[in-house]
Amino acid sequence: MSDPQPPRGDLPTGADLDADVAIEEPAASSPAGGTAADDARATAAGPGTASTDASVPPPSRWHTVFQQIVTGNAIISVLAVVLALIVGAIMIAFTDERVQETSGYFFSRPSDTLLAIWNSVSGAYSALFQGSIYNFRRDDFLAGIRPLTETLTFATPLIAGGLGVGLGFRVGLFNIGGRGQILIAASVAGWIAFGFDMPWGIHMLVALIGGLVGGALWAGIAGLLKARTGAHEVIVTIMLNYVAFYLVSWLLRTPGLLQAPGSSNPKTPAMKETAIFPELLGPQYNLHFGFILVIVATIVVWWILNRSSLGFQFRAVGENPNAARVAGINVKSIYVYAMLIAGALLGLAGVSQVLGTVTTGFTAGIDAGIGFEAITVALLGRSRPWGIFIAGVLFGAFKAGGFSMQAAEGVPIEIVLVVQALIVLFIAAPPLVRTIFRLPAPGSGPRRPRPIVTKEVKAK
Amino acid sequence: MSTTVQQPAPASEIVVLPTTVVTSWKAPIAFAVFTLATLGLAVFAPRDGDTTFRWSTPSDVIQLPELTVPAMPTLWVVIALLVLATAYSVMLVSTRRRVPLWLIVVFAVLSMFGFLTWAAAGASLPMIGLLFGSLSLAVPLIYGALTGVIGERAGVTNIAIEGQLLAGAFTAAVVASVTRQPLLGLVAAMVAGMLVGMVLAAFSIKYFVDQIIVGVVLNVLIIGLTSFIYSQVLTPNAALLNTPPRFPRLPIPVLSEIPIIGPVFFRQTLVVYLMYVAVAVVYFGLFHTKWGLRVRAVGEHPQAADTVGINVNRTRFWNVALAGSLAGLGGTFFTIGSGIAFNKEMTAGAGFIALAAVIFGQWDPIKATLAALLFGFASNLQNTLSVIGSPVPSEFMLMLPYVVTIFAVAGLVGKSRPPAADGKPYIKS
Numbered sequence: 036m037s038d039p040q041p042p043r044g045d046l047p048t049g050a051d052l053d054a055d056v057a058i059e060e061p062a063a064s065s066p067a068g069g070t071a072a073d074d075a076r077a078t079a080a081g082p083g084t085a086s087t088d089a090s091v092p093p094p095s096r097w098h099t100v101f102q103q104i105v106t107g108n109a110i111i112s113v114l115a116v117v118l119a120l121i122v123g124a125i126m127i128a129f130t131d132e133r134v135q136e137t138s139g140y141f142f143s144r145p146s147d148t149l150l151a152i153w154n155s156v157s158g159a160y161s162a163l164f165q166g167s168i169y170n171f172r173r174d175d176f177l178a179g180i181r182p183l184t185e186t187l188t189f190a191t192p193l194i195a196g197g198l199g200v201g202l203g204f205r206v207g208l209f210n211i212g213g214r215g216q217i218l219i220a221a222s223v224a225g226w227i228a229f230g231f232d233m234p235w236g237i238h239m240l241v242a243l244i245g246g247l248v249g250g251a252l253w254a255g256i257a258g259l260l261k262a263r264t265g266a267h268e269v270i271v272t273i274m275l276n277y278v279a280f281y282l283v284s285w286l287l288r289t290p291g292l293l294q295a296p297g298s299s300n301p302k303t304p305a306m307k308e309t310a311i312f313p314e315l316l317g318p319q320y321n322l323h324f325g326f327i328l329v330i331v332a333t334i335v336v337w338w339i340l341n342r343s344s345l346g347f348q349f350r351a352v353g354e355n356p357n358a359a360r361v362a363g364i365n366v367k368s369i370y371v372y373a374m375l376i377a378g379a380l381l382g383l384a385g386v387s388q389v390l391g392t393v394t395t396g397f398t399a400g401i402d403a404g405i406g407f408e409a410i411t412v413a414l415l416g417r418s419r420p421w422g423i424f425i426a427g428v429l430f431g432a433f434k435a436g437g438f439s440m441q442a443a444e445g446v447p448i449e450i451v452l453v454v455q456a457l458i459v460l461f462i463a464a465p466p467l468v469r470t471i472f473r474l475p476a477p478g479s480g481p482r483r484p485r486p487i488v489t490k491e492v493k494a495k
Numbered sequence: 496m497s498t499t500v501q502q503p504a505p506a507s508e509i510v511v512l513p514t515t516v517v518t519s520w521k522a523p524i525a526f527a528v529f530t531l532a533t534l535g536l537a538v539f540a541p542r543d544g545d546t547t548f549r550w551s552t553p554s555d556v557i558q559l560p561e562l563t564v565p566a567m568p569t570l571w572v573v574i575a576l577l578v579l580a581t582a583y584s585v586m587l588v589s590t591r592r593r594v595p596l597w598l599i600v601v602f603a604v605l606s607m608f609g610f611l612t613w614a615a616a617g618a619s620l621p622m623i624g625l626l627f628g629s630l631s632l633a634v635p636l637i638y639g640a641l642t643g644v645i646g647e648r649a650g651v652t653n654i655a656i657e658g659q660l661l662a663g664a665f666t667a668a669v670v671a672s673v674t675r676q677p678l679l680g681l682v683a684a685m686v687a688g689m690l691v692g693m694v695l696a697a698f699s700i701k702y703f704v705d706q707i708i709v710g711v712v713l714n715v716l717i718i719g720l721t722s723f724i725y726s727q728v729l730t731p732n733a734a735l736l737n738t739p740p741r742f743p744r745l746p747i748p749v750l751s752e753i754p755i756i757g758p759v760f761f762r763q764t765l766v767v768y769l770m771y772v773a774v775a776v777v778y779f780g781l782f783h784t785k786w787g788l789r790v791r792a793v794g795e796h797p798q799a800a801d802t803v804g805i806n807v808n809r810t811r812f813w814n815v816a817l818a819g820s821l822a823g824l825g826g827t828f829f830t831i832g833s834g835i836a837f838n839k840e841m842t843a844g845a846g847f848i849a850l851a852a853v854i855f856g857q858w859d860p861i862k863a864t865l866a867a868l869l870f871g872f873a874s875n876l877q878n879t880l881s882v883i884g885s886p887v888p889s890e891f892m893l894m895l896p897y898v899v900t901i902f903a904v905a906g907l908v909g910k911s912r913p914p915a916a917d918g919k920p921y922i923k924s
Contacts, residue, residue: 126720130727260904263905266901266905270855273848274851274897282890284890289888410711414712447726449719449723450723451719455719456713456715456719460704460712464704
């Protein structure tokens, strides 16, 4: 093309700064890097130490294992969760009325205050646990385990959305447009699900595909505009969120479009039985077929990113678009493909909302903040498919537990947002967590010198 | 919008679009799209009656006459002018010249005039109220955009503007309610915004956490914190903690009597006057002082800045913190600026719109301010038109600013280029 502007040389604006999300950080915060690199480093360390440390007696195996645990990733994640829960506990305690009352006479009877603090915090957190994993107040196991299935139900759209946002991160695209993509996908899928008569199974499939295509196309607008005109995807996706919201609101209140016949509420009719996702565990649980779809989606995204040539191009563009362009990758079409796939994944979140979770008709609030939560999920999962899966389940647990905590203990559910945000923040800043818990930094002290193989490992 | 998609008889300008691309064809294409959209309005949804534009409020000393125009003839005149402007831009581009900024401005004003004439046919349009409201709605956006501009010029991407606005709104409401002093609320809000900025800076500069992560997470954190405290503490004690006093309107003696400009710009609250100062100071500071040179150096080429003895990370830290205080100040608009009690997530995405204004305004304080004003105008246009009864469903009016922005970003602005080191941590080696 005879485009006079410097092609994409000085480009990609948000692209390269977002790329860092996905890439292992450089040496300065190397342990922050994903598990992959650390595992690789650990395995590669074996032969390295044998050759370099010939003169020095090797440290005992237990010491090495201890060092790896203390400096590794898992401990940081666990400690981050612990820290976030501690901060949450402090907030719960400080805002509890009973605590405030008793603290008035703290110095005459401190035990009252401490007891009140203990009651408020333990009450809230046990409600959180019983709402998200296992309810001990139920008699039999089948009823007791119901909260866990609720967790997975809440996790379903979060994982799907997280995969979409995370895939964007890997390509260096920051997709804030989850809300719009979910809304459009939900509307298309919902419209097919209540507006048509089709046999069981086929109906669901058609609605599912319709939703995925809707989400993909909506996101594709942003991808196409970025590729063709250089419009920044952050602006375009934010704007498309609002456009989708008002579009769907209008469709919902206009008779003959999405509005339920004979109703004046901006709400659709209920989905037809033939299109609803089947329940996985029977009618007493809410867990639906969408969860299976999300597992499949995770595998597919993992395969695309790690095994396919398209995924290789995705990652290449994400790491350095200029280098990718020089290497002969069509960066522009990669942006479009990435947005299409990301939109389809967020669309899956929307479809699972209307066909699985809220089947009695939806409103313009069907996205339920998932589009933004998906960003946090993707960040916590470090843009890796299985990481996102786990992060989604964790956030699903917080969501499920948060509702029961609010109902049982009167602790506002927003505390969950605080805890979630702190977890991501702490996990992203391992040096901070290490400082707080006085853990040794990796590579410090008597630890064997770190072999310089990370570069090669990364380049695989 | 459905009317815009249909294609009326293609005007002559579309024929010349094929890709003998030499200069950017974006402006002519965008012009053509907007012209066709206006034409679509005239052809498919003609309206009768006269449109009255009111340029004065009853309390003004100098009363301007009302401007009454017949709707349809005026619209056709406007369309003719738009076609001319489009043709001129096509001519310019085909002779390898740039489309000048004034043409874009004239085009925008003309098409907006045409649209208003059409939408308000048979009614009278209070232009002062429209513009005044636009400026008011743009206040938090402008503050937020200034925050974003300073941060990104210094090399720190600030996604947390939303959180800073919310923190400012919250703190202002609580402090002003307790002390009954809006001024103290203002100061507290600045401190709150600055604290958020410091957290952002500390995590991204000291711990090298990805700036987008910190920003997104800070938004969630502050939404969570403020909503939690609101539900748990503010709601039970609303009388004490959440009944903020309102900033009084301070008309500036002489200036406020100037027709049009006076009522719009000079009968505002302190928050708005501070905004004028802030825009001017940030513009002058960034481009005409040593401070600005350092900020920009640190954001464009930190190594070079370091070489000449600028402490990159300290510069970044303090500028992000300082910029945060501006966003906190902007947040006061939501509570003490309007005399409204704090509510959960009351900023409703204004921070993201401000972020869009930063990018739309190409990291320039003045352009970002103009972009924010555009957003404010568009949101207030919907309010005004829904009052006088608009033929368009209100959802489409609400959608309009966002659609226009997409077109503008794709068509008129084109590729935006952020500061070179924006978003990259500086690791001294």
